[in-house]
Amino acid sequence: MTLPVVIDIKALDQLVQTLAKDRQVMGPVRRDGAVVYEEIQGVDDLPRGWIDEQEGGHYRLKREGDKLFGYTVGPSSWKRFLHPPKQTLWRAGGGGITPEPIAEDRFAFLGVRGCELAAIQVQDKVFMDGPYRDPHYAARRENLFIVAVNCTRAGATCFCASMDTGPKVNPGYDIALTEIDGGLLAEVGSDAGGAALAALTSRPATEADLAAAAQGIKDAEGQMGRKLNTDGLADILKDNPDHPRWSVVADACLNCANCTMVCPTCFCTTVDEVSALDSDEVSRENRWASCFTTEFSYVHGGAVRPGAKARYRQWMTHKLGTWWDQFDSSGCTGCGRCITWCPVGIDITEEAAAIRGEGG
């Protein structure tokens, strides 16, 4: 295994340039008051010196320090690229059906956090490991290069430590970075990552560098604003479909579907028929869908889950419970987005504790 090295910001920029030669490099940028993921040209695009302040229903950016990756996670997630909000499946016109060409996107993601890498791996199971695959997702995934970042700061809605997904990223990356004073500790996770790193100017990491990185990660772990007790949780949720707490949360829930849109693992889609206005061409598209809408469960005659209580219960029980039955993992990686971006601040960790019978 290649030993960890330390690179400086200039070398990181060089990495972006190298990756950009045959890939779209996607990374964090500051836009409309939030850190979102977009195509970047270099390190200058990164939100250096900005951190986020998060709480239930609250997100603000503010200036603090000069770290590249001082922010935690924003409203967008990498699923936007691998499992885009709209995916054309095929087009029909002139009597024939033309399958949409398999996606040829070659992405490199810069700044994938532990919770996010875990979320990508959760969606891998959904789209690639079952009896049927999503060929577009699989193609994008196979072409993906991941530069992960170990968090050295956690937000108030973070709970990856409870989900064993962070703040230190688990394997699955090509390169993992940890921001330390005077540079970035870089660890190799794949042959491609090793090759990319070898081409950069670097120095071997010292004991002090490793200790600094470890301390940063430890600090982040201590800063987690939320905790989720997962012990036996799947069964507790599945065994309590009539718990009174579901009605309490349903009264607060606006059914806006924000939680499902920001969630990096939520994968549901609706198959839409799209007719062109200016020709006889029709196409079929997969679009992100949310189990918080009534039409989501529609069968002729009406919705299976007409009540808000049933819909919230479906989402949370699926995420933390039945996901295990389906994919042998949790559907939650502890990123906290659903808490932050809920307009009324509904907190999945608080709801889970309440169903368990603690606090709430």
Next chain:
Amino acid sequence: MAIDGLEKIVGGHALFAGLGDAFLSTVSGCAKNVRFAAGDYLFHEGDDAAALYLIREGHVGLEIAAAGHGRMTFQSAGPQSVVGLSWLVPPYRWTYDARAVKDVRAIALDATCLRRKCDADPALGYEVMKRFMPTIVERLHNTRLQMLDVYGTPS
């Protein structure tokens, strides 16, 4: 001899299976064999509920008529089932028509006779009531399901 045969028939019907000799003999005292040809009515809506019928063979259609809807069969009763529950409760009057769809052989139990015997012996009354209750509850459940019109086209 005739009574013995009748007791055997009454005791052989699902409603009174395992009733016990003493009760069976008492109940059978109210019983007689009846036959209805296909198309004959066992009784009509509004008539006094003077008898109830334990169907042995054939089918009986329970019908109700409504203006604009014509006559409609809402329930059929075949072998081993009971036709007539209104004899149990005042004012002892039929609320639907019962018509033999196919030739029917049945036991008719005289309602006045059976009520009097049940009143005279509460133990018998309770036993008879217990045996009628499942049919009453089942009809109620089934009516509820029919009311849902589960096979209908949702609007």
Next chain:
Amino acid sequence: MAHPADMKTDPMVPVLAQITRKHMEIPGVVTFEVEAPGWTGFGPGQFNMLSLFGVGEIAISISGSCHDTDRIVHTIRDVGAVSHALTMLEEGDTMGLRGPFGAPWPVAGAKGRDVIVAAGGLGLAPVRPILYHLLANRGDYGKVTLLYGARRPEEILFEQELGQWRSQLDLDIEVTVDHAAPDWHGHVGVVTTLFPSADFDPDNTTAFLCGPEIMMRFAANALTDAGVGTRDIFLSMERNMQCGIGLCGHCQLGPHFVCKDGPVFDWATMRPLMSVKEL
């Protein structure tokens, strides 16, 4: 039966299937026979996703015989925008078709046993492949009973075929309707009223149920009350199916994707889930 691993094409992309025969069953219900390129057959209980371009796509079970490998038979009720448009198609027209999807009825597991098939309304269509299979392999099974409930005599599906089957001595068929005009000489009442007179050995019976959920629930309870095991009773569930391959998420029922893990499930699995409201 096609297995996903054998599929060379994207399961989300349909083929163009041509209608070779159209038959009006009862008002609002049409049976189509179609031919589709690349079709390799199906298992009884499986479904296809049928579509009309520019209108949409719906899941429709296959109502024909799995021994008939060329024709694909679908019986469609006109209940929504897509099904309405499909029922308007004529012979020679094409529709989009992908499939077959879903877990079939476990007919092989019922070999040597008595079989009860109980269906309600249009639920007779998804179980018809079972009956074709049982008739084609009659010697492999014990007593076979079909109990069918319809809304009115005029809405009895496959009536002619039921008549033909009824004339066979080795098949017991009972039909009941919810209400009828007096000229109807058959049973009137819900389908569960047919169970007490059905002849089967509860310890050695497999039951296949298909119809509205509430009908299947009552039928399954009537069968368990009669002593049939909860793992020997199978139901075909209906949920919103959009992809048919377990990727879109709409058809979830507890831990199950109805399209991929079902639509056929046993009663032991379904009972606890069906008792929860709005699951």
